[in-house]
Amino acid sequence: MDQFALLLAATLNSGTVLAFAALGLLINERAGVVNLGAEGIMLVAAIAGFATAVHTGSDWLAFGAGAVAGAVLAAAFGILVIWLNTNQYATGLALSLFGAGFSAFVGIRYTQEKLGEQHTFHIPVLGDLPFVGPALFRQHPLVYVAIALTVAIAWFLYRSRAGLVLRAVGESPESAHALGYPVRRIRLAALVVGGALCGIAGVYVSVVYTHLWVEGMTAGKGWIALALTTFATWRPARVLLGAYLFGGVTMLQLQLQGEGVQISSQFLTMLPYLATILVLVLISRNAAFIRVNMPASIGKPFFPG
Amino acid sequence: MLKLEVRPEPSRAMSIASPLIALAITVVIGTCLFLLLGKDPLRGLAVFFVEPVKSVYALTELAVKATPLLLIALGLAVCFRSNVWNIGAEGQFIVGALFASGVAMQATPATGAWFFVPVIVAGVVGGMCWAGVVALLRDRFNANEILVSLMLVYVAEQLLNYLVYGPWKDPAGYNFPQTITFLKSTQVPKLFTGFRVNVGVLIALAAVAAFWVLLFRTYAGFQLQVGGLAPAAARYAGFSSRKALWSSLLISGGMAGLAGGLEVAGPLGQLTPHVPAGYGFAAIIVAFVGRLHPVGIVFSAILMSMFYIGGELAQSRLGLPKSLTGVFQGLLLFALLACDTLIAYRLRWKPARVAPVAPASAAPGDDAPLNPVVASTSLPARGGV
Numbered sequence: 001m002d003q004f005a006l007l008l009a010a011t012l013n014s015g016t017v018l019a020f021a022a023l024g025l026l027i028n029e030r031a032g033v034v035n036l037g038a039e040g041i042m043l044v045a046a047i048a049g050f051a052t053a054v055h056t057g058s059d060w061l062a063f064g065a066g067a068v069a070g071a072v073l074a075a076a077f078g079i080l081v082i083w084l085n086t087n088q089y090a091t092g093l094a095l096s097l098f099g100a101g102f103s104a105f106v107g108i109r110y111t112q113e114k115l116g117e118q119h120t121f122h123i124p125v126l127g128d129l130p131f132v133g134p135a136l137f138r139q140h141p142l143v144y145v146a147i148a149l150t151v152a153i154a155w156f157l158y159r160s161r162a163g164l165v166l167r168a169v170g171e172s173p174e175s176a177h178a179l180g181y182p183v184r185r186i187r188l189a190a191l192v193v194g195g196a197l198c199g200i201a202g203v204y205v206s207v208v209y210t211h212l213w214v215e216g217m218t219a220g221k222g223w224i225a226l227a228l229t230t231f232a233t234w235r236p237a238r239v240l241l242g243a244y245l246f247g248g249v250t251m252l253q254l255q256l257q258g259e260g261v262q263i264s265s266q267f268l269t270m271l272p273y274l275a276t277i278l279v280l281v282l283i284s285r286n287a288a289f290i291r292v293n294m295p296a297s298i299g300k301p302f303f304p305g
Numbered sequence: 306m307l308k309l310e311v312r313p314e315p316s317r318a319m320s321i322a323s324p325l326i327a328l329a330i331t332v333v334i335g336t337c338l339f340l341l342l343g344k345d346p347l348r349g350l351a352v353f354f355v356e357p358v359k360s361v362y363a364l365t366e367l368a369v370k371a372t373p374l375l376l377i378a379l380g381l382a383v384c385f386r387s388n389v390w391n392i393g394a395e396g397q398f399i400v401g402a403l404f405a406s407g408v409a410m411q412a413t414p415a416t417g418a419w420f421f422v423p424v425i426v427a428g429v430v431g432g433m434c435w436a437g438v439v440a441l442l443r444d445r446f447n448a449n450e451i452l453v454s455l456m457l458v459y460v461a462e463q464l465l466n467y468l469v470y471g472p473w474k475d476p477a478g479y480n481f482p483q484t485i486t487f488l489k490s491t492q493v494p495k496l497f498t499g500f501r502v503n504v505g506v507l508i509a510l511a512a513v514a515a516f517w518v519l520l521f522r523t524y525a526g527f528q529l530q531v532g533g534l535a536p537a538a539a540r541y542a543g544f545s546s547r548k549a550l551w552s553s554l555l556i557s558g559g560m561a562g563l564a565g566g567l568e569v570a571g572p573l574g575q576l577t578p579h580v581p582a583g584y585g586f587a588a589i590i591v592a593f594v595g596r597l598h599p600v601g602i603v604f605s606a607i608l609m610s611m612f613y614i615g616g617e618l619a620q621s622r623l624g625l626p627k628s629l630t631g632v633f634q635g636l637l638l639f640a641l642l643a644c645d646t647l648i649a650y651r652l653r654w655k656p657a658r659v660a661p662v663a664p665a666s667a668a669p670g671d672d673a674p675l676n677p678v679v680a681s682t683s684l685p686a687r688g689g690v
Contacts (some may be wrong), residue, residue: 097589100635102632273459274456
């Protein structure tokens with residue numbers, strides 16, 4: 001029982017990384033831009049946040065630094081794809097490759113550092129409940145922020161005027177432009193917000209999750225987050241659900257390794273990646289279903305005369 | 306204010322100048338970076354652009370590193386031209402190396418010097434199998450090839466680790482995660498004694514010619530590119546997009562596998578967890594910087610090889626991390642993409658706010674002409690990540 005509670009807790013913890021990144025990418029894609037640079041953004045933010053935490057000792061400043069780093073990189077990406085009309089896939093790849101190299105370059109002096117003992121969080125009363133206490137109510141605050149953010153983004157997209165405009169830009173930039181909305185600035189804003197969220201996800205990996213910096217430590221989480229938006233058919237609640245599902249697969253895999261199951265650890269490590277492929281296959285099988293749900297202008301550049 | 310304006314016709318001159326401008330921008334940023342780090346920028350640049358071409362030995366080492374980059378990038382060029390986004394060449398490279406090693410380990414002291422041939426062929430087959438998975442899932446289940454091919458890189462890495470830590474570990478290797486050193490008969494013949502450079506370079510150069518013919522002198526190559534540039538036109542002409550998907554993925558997978566096989570049967574000579582050196586990812590940049598053109602790719606592969614060697618030298622001589630290579634690679638691709646805008650557009654000085662502009666949507670790619678030179682980054686975008 002205790003073990004199950006711990007597994008549940010760990011699942012929420014690791015799902016939070018994916019949730020932040022995938023929610024950020026969801027906002028991008030709802031505005032019609034695919035950012036394949038998520039992995040690079042996460043890595044740069046992870047080292048920016050880690051370095052900040054090492055020097056200042058403050059987790060919150062670390063998250064701030066990571067969010068800013070993510071927003072800056074996303075803005076650079078945005079200027080290229082929105083104003084210079086570069087190919088979104090190629091530019092995103094460039095960002096991912098640059099991010100991997102740059103973070104490794106900057107991070108080399110931090111490879112020996114380790115963050116001090118983390119505070120444990122504990123919600124009074126609820127955290128003391130048997131079973132659900134350790135499972136649900138002793139998490140890092142950002143775990144709850146991720147849930148609140150999902151609700152907020154869902155409200156924004158479906159209940160607010162600004163969200164309607166954002167979706168319009170993603171569905172038909174021509175119409176939005178004809179109505180007088182600044183399509184390109186809206187897309188840039190969406191990218192900056194998405195980049196900041198990916199940045200927070202990156203910091204979560206280095207500062208909360210592992211307390212250290214390792215080259216390439218996000219290990220494909222940015223790419224898995226990209227797959228999650230498709231899996232969730234671009235809906236916030238499903239993104240969160242998908243993130244926990246993948247967090248669960250990752251944790252289950254680690255748990256099995258810890259228990260010394262008679263399967264080579266390498267095959268267990270493969271699980272999250274294979275699960276991503278499987279999920280993509282299952283969800284994409286019905287092409288019409290994807291087409292109906294996908295923002296219509298996704299990946300396409302918009303060039304107002 | 307400065308405005309972008311669609312050129313009546315894509316500029317051929319810009320499409321050749323753009324990589325050079327991009328390189329210049331990268332060098333300028335690199336100089337700033339060296340200054341920032343308190344290193345002599347001239348020494349820094351020399352490490353990247355002079356040292357790798359300074360002696361015969363240096364040149365042969367340059368060729369050793371350029372060979373896999375060239376092979377992989379040639380295959381990727383076919384893929385990108387057909388608008389198939391295979392970004393998992395690294396995984397196909399690894400599986401190629403695994404297959405090749407599997408065969409290489411069958412050699413006995415009695416096998417003849419011909420044995421390197423099946424070793425390399427196994428590499429090709431391995432790469433094709435790994436890319437074939439991507440093609441199958443895309444074709445049969447519509448699964449996005451960008452994500453699937455990338456996920457398979459991680460799977461391939463774990464497969465490699467499993468083999469070198471497990472069944473293929475050298476029993477006499479002091480428990481290091483590595484296979485036995487493969488026998489001499491599995492090794493590709495060297496070109497000169499005393500240098501590591503081998504017949505692989507010649508294979509790569511032959512491949513350049515073969516790909517040029519395929520792309521620009523065969524009907525099949527034409528079909529592939531039409532499918533990439535104008536899917537609607539290709540459908541109308543009856544060109545099969547499924548065929549294009551399969552053939553471009555199998556070709557690029559095969560080339561990445563060939564590169565993996567040649568590494569095993571050449572410079573590496575055994576499997577270790579360090580087989581993936583990032584060639585598969587760097588080759589994406591090589592392909593774009595080389596304009597997805599076989600001849601251009603030769604030059605960009607050499608350039609990227611200089612980045613690799615320069616990074617290693619920067620580590621040993623200047624005390625800078627080797628990952629500097631990755632920084633420069635990323636910067637180069639960024640700069641190239643930005644410069645490429647000037648192929649299809651030109652900058653015009655326009656007085657701000659003349660009149661409300663009609664929303665003319667002239668997205669590049671909608672009317673992109675069939676000009677293979679500018680095909681690189683003005684590919685029509687396809688949704689669905």
